[in-house]
Amino acid sequence: MNNKIDRFEIEDIRYNFSYNKKRSEIKIDFNRVAFIFFILILISIIFSIHLLHLGSRQSKVIEKNKNDLLISELYRADIVDRNNNFLVKTVRSIDIGINPLEIIDEKKLLLNLKYIFPEKNYEEVKKRIDKNKFFNFEKKISEENYEQLMKLGDKSIKPRESITRLYPQKNLFSHILGQIDDDNIGISGLEKSFDEDLKNRLEPLKLTVDTDIQYLIRKELEKYNEIFKAKGSAAILMDINSGDILAFTSLPDFDLNKRKQIIDKNYINRVSKGVYEFGSVFKTFTIAAAIDEKLIEPETVFTDLPKTLMCAGFPIREYDQKISPNLTAEQILIKSGNVGSVKIGQKIGVDNFKSFLSKIGILEKIDFDIDEVGKPLEFNWGKCPLATASFGHGITTTLIQLAKAYSIIANGGYYIEPTLIQKNNKNKKKRILDDETSKKVLKILRKITEEGTAKQANVSGYEIGGKTGTANKILNGKYVNKKVNTFVSVFPTSKPQFVMAVMFDETAINKDYVYHYRDGSGFKLKGTPRNTAGWTTVEATGQIMDKIGPILATKYLEVN
Incomplete structure (x- = not known):
């Protein structure tokens, strides 16, 4: 009995134990597999989404790179x-x-x-x-x-x-x-x-240009274009020691935003492209060449100067028939004597004068930052051409070359090249003229604004010196009564730093314009007496200096 009970209990226990164990194992295995399967599915879904996202991003990057490539091909720096x-x-x-x-x-x-x-x-x-x-x-x-x-x-x-x-x-x-x-x-x-x-x-x-100064110069040119009914005008303001151009203006101009094709020749760039006879501004070169060659001094006297010279059957006359027959070299330039300039030119000679003009950059085409550059007309040298070139007749150049030449004469004789691009490198300058030549010529240029043909440009405080030039234009091979009026100024003459060349193309007198004299007298004159640079370009230059002088003095003029 006891044995049966024991066996039954043992078997019952074994049965229960065995059942419980088997049930427990089934439950554990199923949950583990389900969990692992769920994790694998989740990872697979996440990975698939990530792959799709990467693929999408890559295509967007490729498309963006294509667009950037397109833009890079069209890119231009400011x-x-x-x-x-x-x-x-x-x-x-x-x-x-x-x-x-x-x-x-x-x-x-x-x-x-x-x-x-x-x-x-x-x-x-x-x-x-x-x-x-x-x-x-x-x-x-x-x-x-x-x-x-x-x-x-x-x-x-x-x-x-x-x-x-x-x-x-x-x-x-x-x-x-x-x-x-x-x-x-x-x-x-x-x-x-x-x-x-x-x-x-x-x-x-x-660039080297100053927007404020450019604006003020252009505004005055526009004003005096209207006053003197000019066909066009131009101005260049340059540092004579570095060649940096602060202003470069030619009128008429055009709005670049409209991108129109400009075919009217009157829109020519008159600063660097237009080639002109500039007249008496060349007399400064004649005096400078003779002084540099040690042929004359400013005090050298020329006596018995005739009122008219004949050259190849053509007369060379004094503009002012009241001019004295006895003048120093200095007085010839101050009074803008034609005959006296011819006499000085004859002292220099063809070869020396031609060499001097070439040296200061007048005769050959200038190497410049923009392609719109004019080439001075070929000049056939000889005795009569030497005579006419001595007072600026028959010989041509551009306004920018005129400014360059005056800069070299005024800066101590150092060669410079005009530039629109600001450069950091400071190259050693080469002297091509005697320093004494600069000093002597500058004193004469100063006297021209004090007592000569450019008194209306004698703006107080800036020691402006300069030379006027009035020339008739050539049309169809003949000189006509259409003027190119020019004034080239250098300032301050005691320590030269700037040159400014201003020109008007085909001016006319204005009977209503009122001139306010700058000699302190308060004198006013109504009406333009003569269609010359002294009454047109010089007046405009004086007004320009009134506007830009304070800016130059504040920002750029060197303090002694």
Whole structure:
């Protein structure tokens, strides 16, 4: 009995133990497998999502790189003035083209376009559509118009990102900066001559010009263009020691933002491209050459000077028939004597005078930062050409070369090259004229504004010296009664730092203009007495100096 009970209990216990153990193992194995399976599924889902995300990002990056590549091919560096004011700024824009092959409903498309762009010529648009070739419909569209176009959902409308050159100063630097075409290629000015550099440089191209000074000079030129009914005018202001150009203005000019083709020759760049006879401003070169060759001194006296000389059957006359027959070399320049200048030129001789003019950069085409540069006309030297060149008749050059030559004469005789580009390197200057030549000529130029033909430019406080020049123009091979009036000034003459050359093309007298004399007398004169530089260009130069003088004194004039 006991044995049976024991066996039963043992078997019962074994049975219960065995059942419980088997049930427990089944439960544990199922939960573990389910958990692991769930984790694997979750990881797989996350990994798949990540892969899809990476793939999407990669395609976006590729697309972005394509767009960036497109923009980099059109990139151009900005251009700034010496004070880091923007003269040219590159911004991104959107152009719209139309592919006629993808147009579904032409009538509907044209109606929609007319609604958004009512000013366009849709007869011309229709003709271009009929050619079945892609064409540009609108450049630099606004965000508002872009959104309206995209809402149309027309696949034939093709937006394309491009760049736009903005010129914040509009007309102010048009002859310097120039323009680009629709393919981002420079076609004039610095945009052309620095085309590759602007496409590759990372920093803005920095110029030597001062926007404030340029503005003030241009404003005065515009004013006196109107007063003297000039066909055009020009001015250049330059540091005579470095060649840095602070202002470079030619009128008429044009708004660069409109990107129009300029075909009217009157829009010529009169500073560096226009080639002119400048008249008596060349007399300074005659005196300087003779002094530099040690042939004369300012005090050298010329006696019994005739009122008229004959050369190859043509008369050379004094402009002022009351001029004294006995003059020093200094007085010849102050009174702008023609015959006296011829006598000095004859002392110099053809070879020496030709060599001097070449040395100071008058005769050959100048090497400059922009391509719009004129070439002085060939001059056939001889005894009579020497005589006429001595007082600035028959010989030509450009206004920028005139400024360069005066700079060399005034800066101690050091050779310089005019530049629009600010440079950090300071090259050692080469002296080509005697320092004493500069000192002696400067004293004479100062007396011209004090007592000679340029008294209206004698602005108090700036020690301005200079020389006037009045020349008749040649049309169809003959001299006509149309004037080019020029004044080249240097200041301050005690310590020269700047040269400013101003010219007016085809001026006329003004019977109503009132001149306020600068001699302290308070005297006024109504009406232009003569159509000469002393009454036109000199007056404008004096007014320009009234405006820019304080800026120059504050920012640029060196303190002794």
